Amino acid sequence: MPESQPTVAVLTALPLEYKAVRGHLTDLRKREHRRGTRAEVGRLPGTDWSVALVELGEGNLTAAALTERVMEWLEPEAMFFVGVAGGLKSDIALGDVVVATKVYAVHGGKETAEGFHVRPDAWRASHRLAAAARDALRDDPRAHLKPIAAGDVVLASAKSALAEHLRKNYNDAAAIEMEGSGFVSAVDLAGGDALVIRGISDRADDDKSRVDGAGWQPRAAASAAAAVVAVLRELRPFRGRASSDARSAEDPEEGPHSGPAYGGDHLDFRGSTFNGPFVAKQVGRRDGER
Secondary structure (H helix, E strand, C coil), rough: CCCCCCCCEEEEHHHHHHHHHHHCCEEEEEEECCCCCEEEECCCCCCCCCCEEEECCHHHHHHHHHHHHHHHHHHEEEEEEEEEEEEECCCCCCCEEEEEEEEEEEEEEECCCCEECCCCEEEECHHHHHHHHHHHCCCCEEEEEECCCCCCCCCCCCCHHHHHHHHCCCCCCCCCCCCHHHHHHHHHCCCEEEEEEEEEEEEECCCHHHHHHHHHHHHHHHHHHHHHHHHHHHHCCCCCCCCHHHHHHCCCCCCCCCCCCCCCCCCCCCCCCCCCCCCCCCCCCCCCCC
């Protein structure tokens, strides 16, 4: 059942990511789907948004299945996946945020006697959400709008076959994570708006365990949570904005006639679904008749 207040859904994979977003919300209440999926729904102060927060667990397959469930259940206007990721670019620091302009699924391909032939899938971010992110984060030097890669394994070596695969075939990707492609593909199939926001918690290299131990995952999760809050403060509810009311605001010649009653031989079909031929007859008036 949809919320009376405009709703967005924020999905996470890990508890620390969930807690980072939850700390920004008030008036939380729990919801439970008939098949057991749970959400907390709260308000984001200073905005019109109700935020449904769901922890899905790890992996692209889980993300795809439960993203579709959340969309059907809660009917959000927009979907965000927020969490941590491994960085792939030396000029993006630990704790920085990458907003995914594009999400690559990096494991597709064909294995042949001549070697592996890449067959990449990619999904672009919702233009509406990416535009809001550009406005919200434009003055933040630690926020980067870049492509990201989504795989099905944890990358913890810069010398591995996967690392070389990324450098060769997805060299514009700024981060790697494990849920983005399942999430965006599910939203795309449902015709929704999706955006992935990731805080950089490690370098996806041999130093990952040490960096994780130094507390960078909670810091990166906090950065990603702050970024999605900034985007939501910029984003306005948009369900129904393409209606006749919006068209008439942009162009007074479009949309239902809202002026005083017209006394002449005028028939106004704006806002109707009539699209066939029309035949009419003008009938004379008696003097003084309106």
